Amino acid sequence: MALGTLDRTPPPFFRxxxxxxxKLLLFAALALFLMVADARFALVQQARAVLATLLLPVERTLAVPVGLVEEGYVYVQGLKVARAAEEAALKRLATQSLQAARVQQLESENAKLRALLELRxxxxxxxxxxxxxxxxxxxxxxxxxxDRGAKQGVALGAPVVDEHGVLGQVTRLYPLSAEVTLLSDKDAAIPVLNGRTQQRGAAFGGVNNALELRFMAANADVQPGDPILTxxxxxxxxxxxxxxxxxxxxxQAEGGFARVSLKTAxxxxxxxxxxxxxxxxxQLPPRPDPKQDALAASGGPR
Incomplete structure (x- = not known):
């Protein structure tokens, strides 16, 4: 075979x-063009929508095991929390049962003592x-x-409370509504009692949206955390x-009195x-008339 007849072109693998x-510059320019064209003219929006629709069942199928694992973890954690809450509730119930029994006993003793002393x-x-x-x-x-007033039986000066303690009292009465002045108002005042020492006093509002126990001696037996009751x-x-x-x-307040700041209940x-x-x-009996008492003490009218 003559040498001139040989194919000197490289095989396809070596071309x-x-x-x-x-190639890098070409495909980078093409990608940049497609991104700009898609952002400006939304060229592949329909293709993206079709692809998302086709892949949605696959995504949901793949998400099922993950959802089952998460739900199982949440169920186990919720079960632990529920058991802990049940144990705490049982302990509180036992404590409250003892307290209720104690209160019932004290009420019975109180009723007997009142009957013995002929108290109302x-x-x-x-x-x-x-x-x-x-x-x-x-x-x-x-x-x-x-939303309650005179027609519902609300009285002027009636005390108002919530589940935590005293809120204030009714200071203005209307037929179907009433105005309640809260204890934190600057004009509010309430006679109180120290639950620890049984010392009486008066609490006033309007001090930094809180209460203040005024006219207490500087050496009075008052400590932080003392309960203040009506x-x-x-x-x-x-x-x-x-x-x-x-x-x-x-x-260190001036005038020999201590300034006692209170936190409302x-x-x-x-x-x-x-x-x-x-x-x-x-519910209290009527107060005696001073004129009638003086008249009775003097032996009646002359």
């Missing part, structure tokens, strides 16, 4: 096309539920309007209701539902 750098029965406060309609428009006061001596609030706790004491800034109590003055 050299464009260089790698040329203890006062029970009647109540009715109410809802806050809106807050008063005056920004310098702490008052709310409730004394019941004003004829308005039933005795023993939670009012506040002692938060801070400043014994009720949440004054988050009031929605409350109870309106009947003033205990309605």
């Amino acid at each position: 050299q096309g464009p260089s790698a750098l040329t 029965p203890s006062i029970t406060a009647r109540s009715q539920a109410a809802e806050v309609l809106w807050e008063a428009s005056d920004p310098y006061t702490r008052k709310v309007i409730i 004394s019941g001596l004003d004829g308005v609030y039933p005795p023993g209701l939670a009012v506040a706790t002692v938060e801070r004491i400043d014994r 009720a949440k004054m800034d988050d009031v929605h539902h409350l109870l309106v109590l009947e003033p205990i003055s309605r």
